[in-house]
Amino acid sequence: MNWRAPLLALTLAALPVAAQAQAQTRSQAQATEAASISNSIFGAPDPADFAFGAFQRGYFLTALELALPRAEQGDAAAQTLIAEIYSKGLGVAQNVERAAGWYQLAANNGDKLAIFELGMLYQDGSGVTQDRDKAAALFRQAADKGYAPAKYNLALLHVEGIYADPSLTAAAALMKEAADADLPEAQYDYGSMLIEGAGVAPDAAAGARYIGLAAEHDLIAAQIDYATLLYLGQGIERDIEAAAGWYEQAAEGGNPVAQNRLAKLVAVGEGTALDLETAAMWRALARRQGLSDPSLDRLLVSIPPDALARAEERARFWPSTPPSIETIARIPTTPNVFGPPLPAPTDMENAPSRVVLPNGITNAKPPQPTPAAAPAETEPTEPATTEPAQNP
Numbered sequence: 001m002n003w004r005a006p007l008l009a010l011t012l013a014a015l016p017v018a019a020q021a022q023a024q025t026r027s028q029a030q031a032t033e034a035a036s037i038s039n040s041i042f043g044a045p046d047p048a049d050f051a052f053g054a055f056q057r058g059y060f061l062t063a064l065e066l067a068l069p070r071a072e073q074g075d076a077a078a079q080t081l082i083a084e085i086y087s088k089g090l091g092v093a094q095n096v097e098r099a100a101g102w103y104q105l106a107a108n109n110g111d112k113l114a115i116f117e118l119g120m121l122y123q124d125g126s127g128v129t130q131d132r133d134k135a136a137a138l139f140r141q142a143a144d145k146g147y148a149p150a151k152y153n154l155a156l157l158h159v160e161g162i163y164a165d166p167s168l169t170a171a172a173a174l175m176k177e178a179a180d181a182d183l184p185e186a187q188y189d190y191g192s193m194l195i196e197g198a199g200v201a202p203d204a205a206a207g208a209r210y211i212g213l214a215a216e217h218d219l220i221a222a223q224i225d226y227a228t229l230l231y232l233g234q235g236i237e238r239d240i241e242a243a244a245g246w247y248e249q250a251a252e253g254g255n256p257v258a259q260n261r262l263a264k265l266v267a268v269g270e271g272t273a274l275d276l277e278t279a280a281m282w283r284a285l286a287r288r289q290g291l292s293d294p295s296l297d298r299l300l301v302s303i304p305p306d307a308l309a310r311a312e313e314r315a316r317f318w319p320s321t322p323p324s325i326e327t328i329a330r331i332p333t334t335p336n337v338f339g340p341p342l343p344a345p346t347d348m349e350n351a352p353s354r355v356v357l358p359n360g361i362t363n364a365k366p367p368q369p370t371p372a373a374a375p376a377e378t379e380p381t382e383p384a385t386t387e388p389a390q391n392p
Contacts, residue, residue: 051081060091071102076109083114087127096127107138112145119150136163143174148181155186168199176200179210184217192225195235204235212236215246223250224258231271240271248272251282252319256289260296267299276303280311285318 051066064085070078083102086095100121106114119138122131136157142150155174157164172193178186191210194203208229214222227246230239244265250258263282265271280300286293303311313322 049077051078055081055085055090060085064091071105074109076106076111076114079103079106079109080111080114080117083117087117096121100127110145112142112147112150115145116142116147116150116153119153132163140164148178148183148186151175151181152178152183152186152189155189168193170199172199179213182217184214184219184222187211187217188214188219188222188225191222206235208235218253220250220253220255220258223247223253224255224261227258227261240265242271244271251285256286256291259283259286260291260293264293264296264299267296276300277307277311277314280308281314281318284312284315288315 051063051070054060054066055063064082067075067078067081071082079102083099083106084090085092085099086102087099088094100118103114103118103121107118115138119135119142120126121128122138123135124130136154139150139154139157143154151174154164155171155178158167158171158174161167172190175186175190175193179190187210191207191212191214192198193200194207194210196202208226211222211226211229215226223246227243227250228234229236230246231243232238244262247258247262247265251262259282263279263286266273266275266282267279268274279296280303283293283296283300300308316322
């Protein structure tokens with residue numbers, strides 16, 4: 001019987017360990033199943049790219065150091081990253097020729113960004129011999145891989161009709177794909193094609209909508225055209241206040257056309273408050289960039305000279321506020337007085353009419369002397385034996 005007790009104790013001690021191992025195995029199985037479900041829905045997560053992370057944070061030399069070993073092993077993403085660093089001179093001396101070499105290696109490995117950027121180099125003749133035909137072929141290759149900027153550039157080549165087949169229909173189809181990929185330039189151009197019916201059936205409402213999307217992406221040309229559509233009510237409900245707002249946003253971006261058109265609205269108070277001085281400021285800014293408008297000059301013919309001078313000063317310092325007397329701190333020349341003001345010591349009008357002497361005797365206030373005559377003598381109010389009153 002003695003051997004059973006140790007065996008029973010050993011069995012009881014092993015039970016918690018076995019249960020713990022079983023629970024751990026079950027937890028791992030559940031985690032594996034959850035990861036499998038997530039991957040089936042969202043796709044497998046990409047491994048961490050430390051080189052790109054360093055690049056995003058501005059540690060370009062670190063990114064280069066981390067990317068080089070991977071690039072030498074044929075990693076297309078690392079090769080493209082190195083090409084970007086040399087192309088833009090980030091942390092290293094700019095070297096477009098070396099960048100072109102890395103772009104070529106990455107393009108050979110199928111990287112769509114590298115294919116597009118290499119096409120841009122061939123189109124401009126930067127770092128390589130200019131070859132527009134090769135550039136068009138590279139744009140087509142990147143567009144086939146779904147790269148939106150390549151689709152946009154290829155669409156422009158179809159419109160140009162020299163290095164690609166002249167076809168507005170093909171251009172509109174590619175432009176729409178790039179616009180639906182949220183590329184502002186494509187949204188603006190495709191919206192214009194819809195309004196004009198170039199390569200696609202005319203649709204003013206859809207055209208205004210695409211141009212509005214480009215305007216919301218801060219594309220100044222789109223902001224101006226969208227403001228005009230709102231002002232005219234073309235393809236969209238007329239809204240002069242919204243038009244003035246878009247003109248103002250483009251004007252603050254420095255566009256002279258927007259500055260000129262905003263000045264006209266402000267000069268007559270259409271869609272915004274009437275303010276001749278502000279209108280003259282916008283006119284001066286547009287003139288500075290070579291845009292003059294006689295019709296705007298007629299609207300501002302009645303502006304006062306002082307308001308015109310202030311407008312010119314505002315334009316000279318724009319977008320900063322011009323220095324003026326209101327913005328200069330004033331040094332006080334007199335001390336601050338708290339409470340009601342007290343009469344001056346020499347103000348005889350505020351002196352008491354009767355003087356109280358230390359011994360309790362009072363005396364009337366003496367009359368004021370005049371420059372023309374000596375003070376008049378008055379009879380004392382008290383007996384002659386009384387001591388004369390003294391003014392304290």
